[in-house]
Amino acid sequence: MTAEMLARRARLMGPNVPTFYEDPVHLVRAEGVWLWDADGRRYLDCYNNVPHVGHCHPKVVEAIARQSATLNTHTRYLHDGVLDYTERLTAKFSHDLRQMIMVCTGSEANDIALRMAQAVTGKTGFIATDNTYHGNTSAVSQLSTRRPPIGGYPDHVRLVPAPDTVRPVGGKLENQPDAFAENVARAIAELDANGHGFAGFMLCPTFANEGFPALSPGFLDPTVEVIRKAGGLILCDEVQPGFGRIGAEWWGHDWLGFAPDVVTLGKPMANGHPVAAVVTRPDVMAAFREAFGYFNTFGGNPVSCAAALATLDVLEDENLIQNARDVGAYALDRLQRIDHPLKAEARGLGLFFGIEFVRPDGTPAGPFTAAVVEGMRQEGILLNRIGRHMNTLKMRPPMPFGRDHVDLAMDTLEAILARTPYDT
Template sequence: MTRSNAELIADRARLLGPNVSTFYDNPVHIVKGEGVWLWDADGRKYLDCYNNVPHVGHCNPRVVDAICRQANTLNTHTRYLHDGILDYVEKLTSTVDDHLDTAILTCTGSEANDIALRMAESMTGKRGIIATDATYHGNTSLVSQLSKSNVPTVGFGLGQFFRFVGAPDSYRNPDPEGMRFAESVAEQIAEHEKSGIGFAALVVCPYFLNEGFPDNPDGWLKPTAEVVRKAGGLLICDEVQSGFGRTGTHMWAHQKMGVVPDVMTLGKPMGNGHPIGGVVTNSEILGTFRKGYRYFNTFGGNPVSCAAAIAVLEEIEDKHLLENARKVGAHARMRITRLAKKHEFIGDVRGSGLIFGAEMVLDRETKQPASAFTDRVINGMRERGVIHSKLGRHKNTLKIRPPMPFSIENADLLFDTLDEVLAKTPLDA
């Protein structure tokens, strides 16, 4: 049936319960997508500068065809033999270090991170996990504990195993060599060891997207990886947001940051919206995990999911989307830097490839976050048909993370609109 916006909102509250988040106070009713474009129920067109899940574009024809063809042929579990899962894992592992040669396929990034943490426990015999204090890695009982900003009030006592380090912040607290971050990880490792829990793993998004994608130079994670390895723990890189060429310089952000993780986890963009996630690791870690758990995932690695995921990798290659991210990302950075010269409240410009943004401040000297102003900018952009969001510790960083076929023209439309919105949005409302 077709509901009005008011009816949709009322039915959500009735059928989905309270506290189900939407974008915007007056949320958008999206009914159609194509490439970098979305349409609402009134036929209004929006430039999508937010959604990284439709990585190769909304309703990408190659992915849709692959899903339809395979759904029409066979969709079943992996207890029968099938080429699809093997073709995909072969193709996927060919993009990473030779050391990372095996995978478990799941349905979500949450399931992938849940496995990764158990791999760390299996390998080390210890349970202490470290993450940053402004991140998100998923929604299972175990994995939701990684979100310090949203520490569950319940959770089977799992909170005791998690410790946090300050998220890197190149703007307010520069650490260009990554030495201070490595030291703070070392401190938390020591705390885990002192408490008797012991240190099992550090989990990070190597480009720290939720943390506001600080401008860390290439190779920045090297000292941290050294600290983790010296302590006998695992380095888990969650590439759910940062991977598949997003940064425009490397297929995976851990490559940009100069490290090879012990475990890499994947989700969102992997199947362009089709539910698929994964854990890539080496055979020793996989084997050790499988000794403890007879892990089986009914839907994980099914032929349709793998067909979708293969199509995503092919599309990235054939359409040169990594190169596109680099090219358009450089143009976007130029445009936003130019805006910063004009608009006082742009405190910092950051990003790489097709994850970019700017931190909004009330004052460039004090760097006081302009969080409410950022909200008004996001709403102003939406009014003018551009969808994006905000993130970071102070929720004052524009989060611009469009589908990968985003073009120079799309970026120009985005920044022309942003220029106009910034000029018209009052700093004090």
């Protein structure tokens, strides 16, 4: 069955189409934090952030069904949906971030964010970290190192070393905030020198794809000072930390403690319905909208807005941000208690947590981590790995994840760790 499906995928979708696991899971059903495969086997979902308030949440499903049966059209006509949702969501932001464009994917959102920085600054140079992912359009793929762009990195993009709490930028943890900022300053000088000038720095405030290093609030302060001085914009990609994932706050930038100029949102926004957005200040929005007649046919349609609004309702009604904080702290505590010779660091923030594994000789234990991911899948727990060396277990479950789910995941993890050879 799996072999046949993989053959059909190759025939219909072409080569090099990514899958999880060598023997990928064939899913047919999901509910809450659980997934079922075609053989009726149940998996605990410790990985998927798109079904934010739980797979197939009945209130979101009902909202989608009801609005799909009523009206689905674009925003060149008037409709309450896009206004009600925008009003509800922008109220969660500070820093005068109170206008929004709704689109369909995080990639579209980040693609707009880049152009907002261009419109405001008149410059074309961008900075990102050297171990990140911001999306798949031509423009944003040039700021993504996890899948290098077609044609290579262009001259207007500069990549700075990603923060890391096991191998910190600048050598020592206490030097990292300044060392990171110095690299940004150097990149800005290069963009000034090569004629592009500095338009903006696109970053995830928890550096999730970089390996979610255990940073503290204030980490970015020296960098923000450098960016402000240079007149560039901070483009904050909240696709992963946003919507309360980190438990501490609604948004990563509020936790880290800085004021972005543009915030982009995606994956979890409507629990799986293709909805994403750009939130910004009125001055930035005006600069963009007056420079470019942006319109997105599907963006902000009534069904998308109903799905996003229902997701927001569930997030609040079920106190899921508080849950992410409590259950995340419980999970981190269990991770920290794990005693294993390859464990370099257990870290996490809310419902985004994991362990980085390093071999006794100091080299990253990527293959070992891969074996653990595979072992967990065999035991019915879905998670993944991340980081520059892919040696960090990444757990990022739906937000209704409970302590019982943590216990099941951690008990299983301990068993897998105990039986996975260290030298894998």
